Amino acid sequence: MTGRPIISIAGVRLSFGGVAALDGVDLEVPEGQIVGIIGPNGAGKTTLFDCISGFRRPDSGSITLHGSPQGDVELTSRAPYERTALGIGRTFQNARLFKSMPIRDILRAVQHDRMKRSGFFRSVLGLGGSVLDEQEVTDRADEVLELVGLSAHGDKPAMELSTGMLRLCELAAVVAVRPRLLLLDEPSSGIAQKETEALGPLLRRLAEYLNATLLMIEHDMPLIMGISDTMIAMAGGRVITVGPPAEVREHPEVLTSYLGAKATA
Template sequence: MELAEAKAGGADEGVDLLAPALLAVSGLTIRFGGVTALQDVSFEVAHGAICGLIGPNGAGKTTLFNCISRLYDPGAGSITFDGHPLASFARHELASLGIARTFQNVALFATMTVRENVCVGAHAIARGGFLANALATPLARREELRIAERADALIEEFGLKGVADRPAGALSFGVRKRVELARALAKGPKLLLLDEPAGGLNHSEVDGLADEIRAIRDRRGVAVLLVEHHMNLVMRVSDQVVALDFGRVIANGRPDEVRANREVVRAYLGSAG
């Protein structure tokens, strides 16, 4: 990762990073045995902002994502989303709250078609219960129609019409990444967590991904929290960058500011530059 060569695109002037936060992480600390994975981590992400989360391997980025996803319970501190403390919600309630996530290793149902995978995302926020679906009530039928229409719109948007009826497991890695994005957005989230979305993509696909992330935010007003090692991608798309090292926040600001921060340069390059 060449930090010195990363091009900072600069923050979107339309995003007010000082506006009331959609996501607020405050004093987050978590330990595994004698190892402190996160130490007093605090930062905020505004509505509609793209925030890049960077740091060397072992800095605590994935641990932070897992705390936001309610996979881990921190030992201290809090996470507030849209005014609600996340500790009050079970992990299966996050979709209805407005949080969606993609994973470093694409997590699709390999034997299901692309359309079926995208529909699964919409089902996560469906209003009909098990009994309504089992009895095929009018509510359930309307819900299924709405889900199918949402899935078809996303398939069109992400250029997946040609593979919509193919099993997801038979597709290339880059295409499966797009399917996973479509499935996450089928939930209609307010916050999209992207866990190393550029992993395994070629240069052309990374360029397309950068454009897609910005377009997702611009089309929907969705805030994005992005964990990524591809520094050019982070600096190109982010309004805000938070840098972690050994579980601590060492920088938090606009891309150019963080890129020039001496602690960040030291963490990546081993010197103050």
């Protein structure tokens, strides 16, 4: 454990019409680890992701990204695309992508920030290094496609993919952006149990490939227990406990609020 946090969340609160979705979240995510977030429905996990990636603005509290190209950055006033540029990537619970675009084009589109030599006129006229930029992002797209095993499907539009392939494609897209902090919202949802077991090693490998910190929400206990270095348990908009997976699983509050609830369901 490096101990150094990549992101610090302090006192983040957000309510929707009187209901506190996040009720004072304090959290430090250690850099370079795979960190799993568990918690029952409505615990505020996705809302927390929305706050980190910029799709929701907390009512109060601060979120600070450490060690970005611009140093330590307070995120709460930044737009989602600025946060992407600072090295935060995320996927969505329901595997959302650009449905009409062929996969290879999606993987090229998401790298647009890397194309420094491709302003409007230079791209359209094919001048000033924009051709080289194109070549680079295409090579990168092919590399990432191979990484997730979708090379054979590069020309298919996303909407023609099955749920499992769409998940892989989404992972490929977020990897192509090369984030330092990768937020995955239930990567196993919508795919069959058997495949979930193969997903763990793939996620680990992607994190290593990017040399990134991986923060993931997951309901599949074997999967998340298997790959997490650190686990966070949330309930009622608050962090209950943080620690090694085995400890978190045995934490009494986790047992009652999460596993207990699951057992009765």
